[in-house]
Amino acid sequence: MTTPAPATAPPLRIGAACTGWIGGWALHGPVTAGARATVTFVASRDRDRARRHAEANSVPAYGSWPELLMCSDVDAVYLATPNSDHLTKARQAVLAGKHVLCEKPLSCDASAVEELLALAARRGVLVQEAYHYRDHPAVARVLAALRAGAIGRVRRITVDYGWLLDRPCDVRLRPELDGGAFLDVGCYGVDLLHSLVPGTWSVLDVQAVRGPTGVDLESRARLALRSPHPVRAEVRAALRAPATVCEAHIEGTEGAVRLLSPFAPVPPPGAGTAGLGFRAEWEHSAGAPIEPVPIRAATSYHHQLDAFAARVASRAPAETAALVSRARVLAEVRNRMEKNR
Secondary structure, rough: OOOOHHHHOOOOEEEEEOOHHHHHHHHHHHHHHHOOOOEEEEEOOOOOHHHHHHHHOOOEEEEEEHHHHHOOOOOOOOOOHHHHHHOOOOOHHHOOOOOEOOOOOOOOHHHHHHHHHHHHHHHHHHHOOOHHHHHHHHHHHHHHHOOOOEEEOEEEEEEEEEEEEEOOOHHHHHHHHHHOHHHHHHHHHHHHHHHOOOOOOEEEEEEEEEEEOOOOEEEEEEEEEEEEEEOEEEEEEEEEEEEEEEEEEEEEOEEEEEEEOOOOOOOOOOOOOOOOEEEEEEEOOOOOOOOOOOOOOHHHHHHHHHHHHHHHHHOOOOOHHHHHHHHHHHHHEEEEHHOOO
């Protein structure tokens, strides 16, 4: 996806379907720090909650979701509702002519995602899934180097991402809202596979440990891509890890690299992951050493917001193939979990 320099994009006016903590990381913190966007509306089913959130973050307007969609001061919407609600609201936003930045995962229904993207193309709006880490310059440079053959042809990818969810009423513990470890953090691993080696990934097997509510608290999926060259992968996810783990190991025909904290290159304030910070440990590489990008204080959420504004301004197309393929893989993982109950 081609993206112009963020500084050349006009500030994007965003309506937030979000009154939770993620809004601080993904929107309000970056806007305060100078991101090329502004939050002009906050929507919630609870009008009083929307009002409190708007006042706390100096947002000029608030109200219901239908009011957000009718607001002429909103160019794009940021969706951070429960997973099960993403696709419906994204479609409603597209029909209203709004661009969409949707928290992951957008959906596990590949056909519905394909239909949504076709509708968005006809309406001239962008739909983007919020895998924020890919817009951080340090991570982006390493991923580009790997795609260019820094360790030869990629043969195996292992991703491990987990943390401790100790809030018993959290929506991620509710199966009817598409909760669970794999849809919360395992999806990052699925995205990394598609970013490094695009293609049709197949799910070989899935293992899961379920909690009292029925969602997976720990899960592991083994995957394979057979064409044009075979690649094997394993993605592990956890919501009950005693300590936060966030790393990936990529092996190639001419080397290997370990990525530490790839999905949280600069942890947001209050993230509780102060010990994390992105770095790449090259075990061997096929060419010259990859020069690291200095990590400044801006988080990947800040970079994501700048890049999203730039893509909207440049009328960049959606990553249709990747969005559809990720949804198909997540659906297959979830289906296998159900069969293995």
